[in-house]
Amino acid sequence: MYTLYYSPGTASMVVHLALLEIGAPFRLEKVDFERDQQHSPEYLRMNPRGKVPTLLVDGRPCVESAALLMILAERHPEAKLAPPSGSPLRTDWYQWIAYLATTLAPAYRLWFYPADLGSPEHPPAVREALRRTIEDAWTLVDGHLAAHGPYLLGAEFSGADLLALMYMRWSRNMPRPATEWPALRRYADLMRARPSWARLYEAEGLTEWRT
Numbered sequence: 001m002y003t004l005y006y007s008p009g010t011a012s013m014v015v016h017l018a019l020l021e022i023g024a025p026f027r028l029e030k031v032d033f034e035r036d037q038q039h040s041p042e043y044l045r046m047n048p049r050g051k052v053p054t055l056l057v058d059g060r061p062c063v064e065s066a067a068l069l070m071i072l073a074e075r076h077p078e079a080k081l082a083p084p085s086g087s088p089l090r091t092d093w094y095q096w097i098a099y100l101a102t103t104l105a106p107a108y109r110l111w112f113y114p115a116d117l118g119s120p121e122h123p124p125a126v127r128e129a130l131r132r133t134i135e136d137a138w139t140l141v142d143g144h145l146a147a148h149g150p151y152l153l154g155a156e157f158s159g160a161d162l163l164a165l166m167y168m169r170w171s172r173n174m175p176r177p178a179t180e181w182p183a184l185r186r187y188a189d190l191m192r193a194r195p196s197w198a199r200l201y202e203a204e205g206l207t208e209w210r211t
């Protein structure tokens with residue numbers, strides 16, 4: 001039994017999706033950002049970074065969404081969230097997860113949390129640089145999917161697609177949402193048809209960007 005500490009629609013989403021895809025038993029614990037619960041002493045004891053997600057794995061707190069995705073994929077090979085260890089596709093899988101998590105995630109983090117850079121709102125040049133970083137990444141992913149899709153690894157769905165879908169959703173209110181790229185639009189539609197997506201929306205009480 002896993003326990004996922006989450007907040008709706010945030011970085012915990014990919015872990016929640018992975019658990020649903022796997023079908024493993026898990027318990028959800030909502031971390032209330034309105035009440036700053038992520039910085040409560042009890043939560044910080046589990047996750048000193050003061051962020052979601054935290055996943056209890058065999059009772060041990062584990063953090064970082066991309067790492068949690070890989071941990072779950074490795075613990076549940078039957079769910080096929082990762083291609084077989086040692087295969088060429090597995091090397092592609094690591095590279096996509098690393099690319100998404102090191103390019104899109106930090107840019108989104110700064111986009112949504114200007115206070116991380118010390119100001120309540122970004123100066124226009126910083127906002128523009130972040131927007132460009134995110135859009136350049138989507139241009140690259142769109143080109144890849146157009147040539148080698150329908151999934152990041154080609155014919156087969158994998159956990160890397162769950163990560164990409166979460167990051168796509170975060171762009172929905174940005175100047176250019178990810179669904180404005182044609183291959184990304186088809187990809188989002190394909191991914192959002194998965195039963196795990198509907199179950200996630202129900203469990204997290206989400207509404208926007210469902211289909």
Ligand SMILES: N[C@@H](CCC(=O)N[C@@H](CS)C(=O)NCC(=O)O)C(=O)O
Pocket residue numbers: 010011012033038050051052053063064065066105109
């Ligand atoms: N690198 C971390 C980032 C986690 C993160 O930034 N989580 C945000 C929600 S998307 C959070 O907990 N924000 C609350 C806060 O910073 O106070 C991961 O991917 O798990």
